[in-house]
Amino acid sequence: MTAKRVPIVVAAAAALVVTATTASTATPARAAACGAGYVGLTFDDGPSGTTTRLLGALRQNGLRATMFNQGRNAAADPALVRAQVSAGMWVANHSYTHPHLTRLSQAQIDSEISRTQQAIASAGGGTPKLFRPPYGETNATVKSVASRYGLTEIIWNVDSQDWNGASTDAIVQSAARLTNGQIILMHDWPANTLAAIPRIAQGLASRGLCAGAISPQTGRAVAPS
Template sequence: MSLRHVIRLAVVATAVAIGGVAVAAPSSAATCNGYVGLTFDDGPTGSTSALLTVLRNNGVRATMFNIGQNAQNNRSAAQAQVAAGMWVGNHSWSHAHMTTMSQAQMQSDLSQTSTAIQSATGTRPVLFRPPYGETNSTLQSVASSLGMRQVIWDVDSQDWNGASVSTIVANAGRLQAGQVILMHDGLQTTRDAIPQIMANLTSRNLCPGMISSSTGRAVAPDGGSTPPPTTPPPGGGSCTATATTPNVWGDRYNTSVTVSGASTWAVVVAITAPQKVVTIWNGTATWDSSGNVMTMRSNGSGNTFGFTTMFNGNSSARPQIRSCTAG
């Protein structure tokens, strides 16, 4: 499903009388002006579940570069990555310095890793990240022979180097459309940085995307050839959320969201500060630490929910629907 379809904020130009004055809702739609690749290396780990929770709460789909022996030893965590809508890549069997290996050793290492990941998740990797970013022409050729494109990174979050949350967020703030950032599974500081990273991306109309196996660049989630799981994951499927703004007043507006494809769902919506949601209906809402990302869950009141947002000085922005997850 295209994220451009998920983020369909089709604003209905509806005139609302305010003291006898007709005010028309803006006809522009909020869309992603570009995509970035959020990547997490070295999983799956004992902290993968916590990472996936943060990612899903913030409407993030990311690429997980898994170590083969970790995928073999943590099969349920690897399965959970795909069930949460993440893409999985090959990060070698044991994170060795692969440029010191012979071609045959490289072939064995990467093949064994892809097989372990496919066995655990049902998905065979089409992306490869060399450990430490160390590569050469032989390693790239081996990866290509196994159907994988090598992906390094444009921005290093430095989370592996003891960077603080604020430093990780600042580093991620350098991301531009099409670029890829290096982060890691298993680090609390990285998990704590994700809401702020997403708030910054949203403010710049950038959205998390997949990494194209053709170009190695971040593209819309349907823009590459990463295959889906061979069997549907239990729960955590997809749905579509379509939002309209049928009522606009001088200081606030209403948003109505209709969900299709699921009877129970969680929809992640980003609000542009300083706008503030003051009323919700037909759903149960939770918020991230920034107060700008709302996850609305079904509460038995049907498949349409809504909320009222105060402009607070920003009358042009409209909410962005980041994701819709079934179950």
């Protein structure tokens, strides 16, 4: 009886050693994966009919992103805003109707920004801390109004050109130019952007970069808190 138990005990002990070794190396391995830093993936103009598929692709590939939502879209489909949050994304302000803000009066700019803050909050997206002006167009008045609502203006370092019909290959190549702290502009709706997600994830991982949050303090991509 005793002789028969020995191999079982030895095998169990060996298994414990393997398990302990695996557990002890898992955390450093994950930390090392982001050794080159963090980048900000951003998607403008949602939520929309393609948001659910976009969120699925991001989650399947272990990516988080900042969703710059239009207020009118958030108000029209609050469930999608909640889905963005549930998927681990950050929700931000992209104006209410996507106008050329620099052509508007201060009161009109205020309305665009304030209504979007309210629409996103009412939909369950929290109170945004980041703001991206449509078309990246800004001036002192736009910056002043955004600041009044506690918003940090975020433009981008790399434009994927997905809004301009860029191919999936071109979008992937744009993401390959990102370096630590930088932000890429993409959009919620293009099919080519959705198709690019797995390859963007692979490319970042191969370069030791991770998808991070955008800091309201610095406007740069950082490790999620």
